[in-house]
Amino acid sequence: MQMSDGCSAIKAEALLREWTESASLVKHGLAVARCTESYGFREAARRGMSADEASRLAELYRCAGLLHDFDYQRHPTPEEHPFVGVKFLREQGWPEQMLHAILAHAEYSGVPPETHLDKALFASDELAGFLTACTLVKPSRSIADVEVAGVMKKMKDKAFARAVKREDILRGADLLEIPLQEHISNCLRAMQEHAQELGL
Numbered sequence: 439m440q441m442s443d444g445c446s447a448i449k450a451e452a453l454l455r456e457w458t459e460s461a462s463l464v465k466h467g468l469a470v471a472r473c474t475e476s477y478g479f480r481e482a483a484r485r486g487m488s489a490d491e492a493s494r495l496a497e498l499y500r501c502a503g504l505l506h507d508f509d510y511q512r513h514p515t516p517e518e519h520p521f522v523g524v525k526f527l528r529e530q531g532w533p534e535q536m537l538h539a540i541l542a543h544a545e546y547s548g549v550p551p552e553t554h555l556d557k558a559l560f561a562s563d564e565l566a567g568f569l570t571a572c573t574l575v576k577p578s579r580s581i582a583d584v585e586v587a588g589v590m591k592k593m594k595d596k597a598f599a600r601a602v603k604r605e606d607i608l609r610g611a612d613l614l615e616i617p618l619q620e621h622i623s624n625c626l627r628a629m630q631e632h633a634q635e636l637g638l
């Protein structure tokens with residue numbers, strides 16, 4: 439694959455599934471990808487892109503989501519993740535912008551989130567996990583029943599989904615320069631639109 443070919447979400451998803459046995463880690467990749475994809479479409483609209491350009495940009499964003507943790511199960515240590523994955527992807531010719539975003543999602547990598555794609559990936563990572571947690575405590579276990587106000591409330595409940603770093607979610611909204619509520623609403627809608635794919 440050459441840079442000019444852009445990104446193929448089909449190839450990205452196949453790679454994620456090839457490297458990842460954990461069903462929940464696959465679902466995490468799919469969920470983050472739908473959130474980042476929605477930010478790709480927003481960015482394309484902001485830049486006044488044509489429909490074709492917009493879908494290519496959104497696919498790049500989606501690929502970043504699909505692949506940001508694809509090496510995590512095989513190489514979970516901070517010495518290896520996401521560096522081993524990025525090296526592999528670079529050898530395969532995946533776009534540098536996507537590799538930069540994957541590096542930047544790990545704060546310890548030393549690569550700061552700079553581009554809109556970097557920021558969208560960083561911002562979507564913890565929030566997608568939190569929205570999944572908010573869904574699984576609903577009696578229906580359906581993301582259709584999750585609302586922004588409820589998510590905001592649960593953000594303040596420290597005992598709930600303890601492993602999810604609230605500060606990363608807040609920082610993500612800051613990086614994107616949008617209010618937290620808007621960020622939650624964007625990701626929630628993106629995940630609701632793909633509820634079947636995400637098993638939510």
Ligand SMILES: [Fe+2]
Pocket residue numbers: 466470506507563
């Ligand atoms: Fe992640």
